[in-house]
Amino acid sequence: MTTPAIKVEGISYAYGDIEAVKSVSFEVAQGEILGFLGPNGAGKSTTIKVLTGQLTPHSGKASILGVDVKKDSPEIQAQIGVCFEEKNLYLNMTAVENLSFFASLFRIKNVDIEGLLYRVGLGDRAKDRVKNYSKGMQQRLMVARSLVNSPKVLFLDEPTDGLDPVSSQAIRQIIKDEARRGAAVLLTTHDMHEADELSDRVVFLNEGKIYAMDKPETLKLKHGKRSVRVRFRENGDVKEQIVALDESSTGEQLKSAVDTEGILTIHTEEATLEDIFVQMTGRGLKG
């Protein structure tokens, strides 16, 4: 049995009286992408801070590649990459200097910095100072920085936040490639479509607690309502009929709807992760 890349057993953390993470447990295997879904203040970033050694859990146990995170081991840090939610780059330095500095902290000498920058679409601006970058470019550099040591475990906190659709798609492709390379990825996001597209499994986190953890498809099948929406014209007016697919009379209703004259469109519909999140927690993801 292989050791999970990330193993979390009942960790809790509180900022004073406010409990940010309450007895959270999960595992992430090598090559797996685990999506952490939750609104602001759900405990996503705190969980990442605990796992990356920035905070010490008040209770519970967490390990990265089999090593307890409380041990403050540089060997663990050498194997992880972190992309923070806040853009914490050295603005007076160039992209190459930023990445070279972090490569030197990992004591890696032969990093293909330029290749990495081309991978995130910054190859042409490699020698520009970061303060002259747009927010989207800085975000892409943040992602590149998290990959400088070819990490075995990757923590990505809102990696596509503020990016245009094309850049977002490029970053998503990089995340998929990293997982294919064998990296375990813990991805936090507000974006349900991103979570749905990328994650092998998702965790619904709200008020520091895990509400659900499963494959997106399983969650949707288990908790979401599937239906067919039929739009038709009747006496000059456009009307619509929604047929639920999980009821005993579904077949008859569907046949009746399809037999209707003047059909305009027929769409199958399934619940989104956000619908299920709202259904389970009573809160929206962007709250």
Place this chain on the structure above:
Amino acid sequence: MNALISRIAIVGSIIKKDLTEFVRDRLWILLSALGLVFYVGIFWLLPSTVDETITVGIRQTGLDIALQEMIEAEDEGLKVVLFESSERLKAAVAGEIETQKEIQIGIDFPDDFLSKTLRQEKAIVRVYVASGVPKEISRAMSSLVREIAHMISGDDLPFTEPDEQTVVLGEDRMGNHVPFRDKMRPMLVFFILMVETFALASLIASEIQAKTVTAVLVTPARTGDVLAAKTILGTLLAFAQSVVLLLAVAALGENVLLVLCIVLLAALMVAGIAMITGSSGKDFLSTLIYGMIFMVLLVIPAFAALFPGMASPWVKILPSYGIVEAMVGATIYGKGWGESTPYLALIAVWDSIILGSGLLVLKKKAEAL
């Protein structure tokens, strides 16, 4: 051993990065360069010699030459200029005669001064004093007139003095007056160190405020590596700039090792203050304000060290007093390690307090981000 090499390499990388950031910060580079040029310029513009002669104008027909010799014999620092009339003497003291601007005190002896003095009668002698002359000098002139009257009348003074008229307690600096610009050397070094404090504080504040230190701490670099790098770079930058200034103002002639040791201790203090102010400020302005508070606190003792006898006891225990006093002793009066040890000890104690506090504040701040 490998772990140690790894730590040293990481500290080296952080120092290199900090140096790049420091050099790229145009504001502080410009201020540091301007500071150096300004302070060196000030030094070379200040007078290099000391003229402590007091020029006194006197008027007394008939006795003027004898009085002149008598007064000049009383004190080597007195020079006498004779005047024919009271009006002209008053005009000279008032600064109305362009060619005799140096006369700040006038003694107007009446025509019957000699006859009345010999008859033991009271003569009225007027002493004119320019507005800027300190009270103690005008009082000294009045005493001089009384002494002259006693000498002319042949009366003994109502007290006797030993052969050695004045017993100097401490070092006798008579005839060995120090030019003001030499006294200013330690103060200029102190000012450069203060500018450096702001520059380093700004560097630390930007790292804290941008949370770049958080990114560093999720790599194999530890908080201790960051602290070591900041201490080493901060101290080296402050030390290097001070040495450049000392060379430019020709202050490394004697006691070189002692002077460098004092500057090194001062640079450590600067690194500590920069850590405290850089970590405490929430933005550029608050960092500047915290820095100013330290500067005001430290500049008072530094000035007091330049004017012996003026420092209150509480001022003498502050680190800047020790720094300036030790440098004055080493660069001006040739004091060695033995005489400077109390000051070095004072600075070292303060260094451990300030640098220790700075490291603690920076560590807590970096880990709490």
